[in-house]
Amino acid sequence: MYLADFHIHSNFSDGKYSIPFLVDYFGKRNFGAIAITDHYCEQSSLIGKASSYLGVTLTRATLPLYREILKSEKVRAWEQYRMQLIPGLEITKNSISNHRSAHFLVLGTLENIDPSEDISVTSQKARSQGGVVIAAHPVSTRKLEKQTYHLWERREELRDSVDAWEVASGPFWFNEVERAGLPLIANSDFHTEKNLTSWKNLMACEKHPEAILRAIKTQQLDFHFYREEPIHDSLIRVLSRTLDSQLGTAPLGHSLSF
Amino acid sequence: MDYPSYELLFSVAEVEDPAVTIVQELQRKYPNVSSELIVSKFSDEVNPKINNLLDSYKKAKWDLLLISDSNIRVQPHYLKRMVPDFSQNVGIITGVVAGVSPRGLGGLLEASYLNTFFTRWMFVTKHLGFPSVVGKSMLFRKQTIERIGGIKTLGSYIAEDYMAGHAMSKLDLRVELMRSPVEQHIGTYSLEQFWKRHLRWGRIRKSIAPLAFLAEPFFFSSISGMAGAYALGTWFGIAFFEVWAVHMIGWALMDLSLHILSDRFSMRALGAWWVREALALPLWGSILFGHTVDWRGARYRLLQGGLVEGDC
Numbered sequence: 001m002y003l004a005d006f007h008i009h010s011n012f013s014d015g016k017y018s019i020p021f022l023v024d025y026f027g028k029r030n031f032g033a034i035a036i037t038d039h040y041c042e043q044s045s046l047i048g049k050a051s052s053y054l055g056v057t058l059t060r061a062t063l064p065l066y067r068e069i070l071k072s073e074k075v076r077a078w079e080q081y082r083m084q085l086i087p088g089l090e091i092t093k094n095s096i097s098n099h100r101s102a103h104f105l106v107l108g109t110l111e112n113i114d115p116s117e118d119i120s121v122t123s124q125k126a127r128s129q130g131g132v133v134i135a136a137h138p139v140s141t142r143k144l145e146k147q148t149y150h151l152w153e154r155r156e157e158l159r160d161s162v163d164a165w166e167v168a169s170g171p172f173w174f175n176e177v178e179r180a181g182l183p184l185i186a187n188s189d190f191h192t193e194k195n196l197t198s199w200k201n202l203m204a205c206e207k208h209p210e211a212i213l214r215a216i217k218t219q220q221l222d223f224h225f226y227r228e229e230p231i232h233d234s235l236i237r238v239l240s241r242t243l244d245s246q247l248g249t250a251p252l253g254h255s256l257s258f
Numbered sequence: 259m260d261y262p263s264y265e266l267l268f269s270v271a272e273v274e275d276p277a278v279t280i281v282q283e284l285q286r287k288y289p290n291v292s293s294e295l296i297v298s299k300f301s302d303e304v305n306p307k308i309n310n311l312l313d314s315y316k317k318a319k320w321d322l323l324l325i326s327d328s329n330i331r332v333q334p335h336y337l338k339r340m341v342p343d344f345s346q347n348v349g350i351i352t353g354v355v356a357g358v359s360p361r362g363l364g365g366l367l368e369a370s371y372l373n374t375f376f377t378r379w380m381f382v383t384k385h386l387g388f389p390s391v392v393g394k395s396m397l398f399r400k401q402t403i404e405r406i407g408g409i410k411t412l413g414s415y416i417a418e419d420y421m422a423g424h425a426m427s428k429l430d431l432r433v434e435l436m437r438s439p440v441e442q443h444i445g446t447y448s449l450e451q452f453w454k455r456h457l458r459w460g461r462i463r464k465s466i467a468p469l470a471f472l473a474e475p476f477f478f479s480s481i482s483g484m485a486g487a488y489a490l491g492t493w494f495g496i497a498f499f500e501v502w503a504v505h506m507i508g509w510a511l512m513d514l515s516l517h518i519l520s521d522r523f524s525m526r527a528l529g530a531w532w533v534r535e536a537l538a539l540p541l542w543g544s545i546l547f548g549h550t551v552d553w554r555g556a557r558y559r560l561l562q563g564g565l566v567e568g569d570c
Contacts (some may be wrong), residue, residue: 012428019428061563065424065425065428
């Protein structure tokens, strides 16, 4: 079993860290698979254009560089950490209205993806190239930020176009998504280190891009709340082990609670 | 060249290029220097310079590569000065360009631009954390550029040097400035050539960073002086023209001190400085209204982000 997070942003859009940094960051934490999914904004909307001018989205100009860095870092991620790096995009359709706004992830391919197209068209294109499509934070994210309800409101119509729906984004679990009987996935929507404490996926399939994407489609995954041991927990653990070995007593006992 | 081991690859697009004869002469004169004349012109990429360099890039046998334009004049210690600054976190070392041997009004204006505004701007952007890369002289590791798919990836952009610097920031690598400037031989240059060249540079800057471009006039000596004079006049009642005149003279002295320090001061340089400053705003206006550039005999339409549509 290994941990996987399929919704991570780099400094190609509004994430804080570079792709090489993220590879090291998750690789050192023994993740088995991650997907870098930077925003790729629809350019027809005012918000999309503004994002482009502010440099917080991928554009036609930066996409080739993004693709090449992902390619080279994928090789390094595997060689150095035995971690699969899956290329991805977060197609970002932002409107003033939350009900017309939609974010969805395309994993496994970056080719021929146009952010202005409808999710059903993108889904066909992505699937024909072996990719999958995930509805990102489809309900309220429980945070004071732009909400994206459009896909959720079309969930019946999009049942065949979306491979999985985020049942958790960051530390928040969405009961309404869980109850809807849709295929599920849990991601961090990682932008900075503070997003590390979040729901992740537990995968048992082979660490191979095709196997991983198949596991998402066939729902061969489980969910896990991940948080790093705070420093005082680590100290207690070390002290407990030291006392145990010195005094021959049973360890004080301390475990992570999820 | 004072360096233990190196090879020189001369890249020309056509065998008729006048540089070919010069290179052949040099090869005869220095038979012990490893060198090759590569005549090749790919048309796969939009950027003509990258098209010209693709073959040389493939053939280069060392990991450290230095791209140097043909109008750059270097000293024997060129490599020895650049290479030691290459540390693990450095992606590119680029040379600050000093304009030398200007002839004609355009040449003087070009030298004035390079030796004052441009030099200052390179140091300012470096200290602000957005270093500029000047394609005229850049040193990098082949293995680093391979991480972005080789120089071919840069071929879609007309400002390959800017994108190379941008790519380094995405790899968490630094861009460093060479400690001493490299000399760009300007030669005879007309006012029209100067205008067209800066129109091209400006429109490329506008397509890459439109917001920064809009703010540019506030960095012109005349406009920033007017803004300052207006503010001082409003708050403290100081006469507008007096403040502006002091500001302009002060700015001119600061800029010309760079000329003096590098032994490039002349009365003609002083005159060119005033003309260039006077042209800065009209040039900016001309850049603002237009999206095409002419380069190496072709016309390109610039798209957002520095992409181009070729030969329109």
